[in-house]
Amino acid sequence: MSPIPAIESIYIPTLAWISKVETMTAMEKMFTIELPRGQSLGHKPGQFVEVSLFGIGEAPISISSSPSRSNGKFELCVRKVGDVTTALHNLDEGARIGVRGPFGSGFPVEQFEGRDILFAPGGLGLAPARSVINQVLDQRAKYGRVILLYGAKTPGELLFKDELQTWGKRNDVEFHVTVDRGDKEWIGNVGVITTLFPKITVNPRNTIAITVGPPVMYRFVIMELLGKGIPEDQIWVSLERRMKCGVGKCGHCQIDHFYCCQHGPAFNYAQIKGVMEAI
Amino acid sequence: MSLKIINKEDLLPFVSNMLREYEVLGPVANDTGFKFAALTDAAQVRLDYNTTILPPRKALLPTQETLFTFRTDMPSVTPAFDMRWRVLFGVHTCDLHAMRMLDEVFARGNPDAHYMKRRATTAIVSVECLEACDEHSFCKSMNTLTATSGFDLHLIGLGDFYAVDVGTTAGDALLENHCKSHEATRPELVLLDKTMSAKWAKFPSRLSLEGKDLPALMGISYKSPVWEEIGVRCFGCGACNIVCPTCYCFDVRDEVSLDGKTGERSRIWDSCQLDEFARVGTGENFRKTHAQRLRHRFMRKGKYIAEAYPGQQGCVGCGRCARACLVDITPVGVWNALHKAHAM
Structure with a gap:
């Protein structure tokens, strides 16, 4: 027995509300979330939040918006795959949700200043990658070349289509997009994301690569990046795991000795290279 | 902190006295062996138990624990904490080492208020094993067959009496207020040392490494x-x-x-x-x-x-x-x- 510690529960969500809902694809919607009293989430690119729907449950969702564009709001691009995300898709503007976080390590963008940045997100991986992409683009002068390679399965599954167009038009972004399978209207590149790599040249010593996507994509993209001579500790990924509590207790997201919710979800390849079950 | 002695016949009154003020969880017999359960009568305590199917961690981390209650119609959230004063009685030293680990896991990094508040309102009275419980335990290999911390009070059976290692001021008060005791005398200390030395040989090292x-x-x-x-x-x-x-x-x-x-x-x-x-x-x-x-x-x-x-x-x-x-x-x-x- 000892004095009862006067600490608050780390599992209590803050009540927030959905201020905007946009349908992006058949499976993904974008939610703009506002916290009470205009408070800022104060996140770093690559972090995530736990989204609560009371009575349904909680799910970890990566933050899609960059800190540079927070304005007291943040954005979540959510694929409808489970109980919480399906229920979230049924909500309208004005609905109340719970939010905990931000959690996780995020990408250390300050350390990337002065470097060339190569982004290679695949599919829904653009959702977390967008938080870093826009952070870098909003402070464009701090970085060297910006190369952006993006792949999706079909043209209909491309996310953030308006932004893709904007990025494609910028002359300070080298932008390449591909789809695994085209359709009647698609006139761009067809093939998996690795088919974009022959189109680019990099200065490997000065390049930071950030790739976010499904597990199978990592193996091939990392092989390409290493093949271009980019050192292991300059290749960054964001790993998806079942981050149930977000605070390093529940055990679900553990990868070897790492807790994905604490040490990650952003890792550099040198950290996880020898770790079984990581990639 | 200090070493006290209580007579064996004072043990049940000790538990009875605690039961008047606290929930007391201790080892009790059931159909298949023993389990930790809330006592309704001090006489239920079986300090001679070998092991339990479920560990006493269930008192600190219940099988199901409410974190908060909520309303869905007009969203609001109210945290739930379990802060009943209770005594966890008769914990073996293997489980004591486990609970020390849990204490650290839930206090470090992002402190877990639900665990820590419950832990703060729980006193632990542990008991020294003087024989191995069965062929499956390997506490000697894991160096957990005794403990010097993690308890409020620690009992060591010495025939007609128990030596009580007082680990905390809360333990000291618990003993002082609920049980007759006296400072250990020289012969009692000698018997304690002899008993503790003799027990080591009775435990097998079952791992081939440390x-x-x-x-x-x-x-x-x-x-x-x-x-x-x-x-x-x-x-x-x-x-x-x-x-x-x-x-x-x-x-x-x-x-x-x-x-x-x-x-x-x-x-x-x-x-x-x-x-x-x-x-x-x-x-x-x-x-x-x-x-x-x-x-x-x-x-x-x-x-x-x-x-x-x-x-x-x-x-x-x-x-x-x-x-x-x-x-x-x-x-x-x-x-x-x-x-x-x-x-x-």
Whole structure:
């Protein structure tokens, strides 16, 4: 027995509300979330939040918006795959949700200043990658070349289509997009994301690569990046795991000795290279 | 802190006196053996118990625990804390070491108020084992067959009396206010030393290596064929996790009242041996096979915890998982096999 510690529960969500809902694809919607009293989430690119729907449950969702564009709001691009995300898709503007976080390590963008940045997100991986992409683009002068390679399965599954167009038009972004399978209207590149790599040249010593996507994509993209001579500790990924509590207790997201919710979800390849079950 | 003596006939009155003020959980007999349960009568306590199926961690981390209640109609959230004063009586030292580890896990990093508040209102009275409980325990190998901290009071049976190691000021007050005791005399101290020395020989070292060398052994065992060998036998039932005093992984669930207006979010015990444990929303399962899940469990027990929390152990050698396993997958068997394979 000892004095009862006067600490608050780390599992209590803050009540927030959905201020905007946009349908992006058949499976993904974008939610703009506002916290009470205009408070800022104060996140770093690559972090995530736990989204609560009371009575349904909680799910970890990566933050899609960059800190540079927070304005007291943040954005979540959510694929409808489970109980919480399906229920979230049924909500309208004005609905109340719970939010905990931000959690996780995020990408250390300050350390990337002065470097060339190569982004290679695949599919829904653009959702977390967008938080870093826009952070870098909003402070464009701090970085060297910006190369952006993006792949999706079909043209209909491309996310953030308006932004893709904007990025494609910028002359300070080298932008390449591909789809695994085209359709009647698609006139761009067809093939998996690795088919974009022959189109680019990099200065490997000065390049930071950030790739976010499904597990199978990592193996091939990392092989390409290493093949271009980019050192292991300059290749960054964001790993998806079942981050149930977000605070390093529940055990679900553990990868070897790492807790994905604490040490990650952003890792550099040198950290996880020898770790079984990581990639 | 200090060493007191209580007469054996004063033990039941001690428990009775505590029961008037606190909930007291202690080992009681049931149909198949013993379990920790809330006492209704001091006479139920069985300090001669060998082991329990479930560890006393259930008093600190209940099988289901409400984290908060909520309203769905006009969203509001109210945290739930369990701060009843209680005494956990008759804890063996293996479980004591496990609870010390839990204390650190839930206090470090992001402190867990639910655990810490409950822990603060719980006094632990532990008891020294003077004989090994059965053929499955290996507390001597794990260096948990005695303890010098983690308890408020620690009892050591010495024939007609108990030596009481007072570990905290709260323990001192608990004893002072509820039991007759006196300072240990010289002959009592001599008997205590003799008893403690004599007990070591009665415990077998069942591991072929010392517990402190497990992290190094596990570090070279990732690719061992042992994982596939035991993976073929494992049913993935999760019993090993449920009976383990050092397992603390949990799942979180919402439950809603019939009218849908109120509900609660709770955490419940979970098991890394279950198929769903590492599966994410998109369907990907990061530990698909029994072999991967067993390796993960044994790595946690032998390596990850010890490395993440220096001075703590992920396994305390209580033997409960070995007793519970339907297909005889045991820590002693697995670790000795790995040790033999690597001929360290």
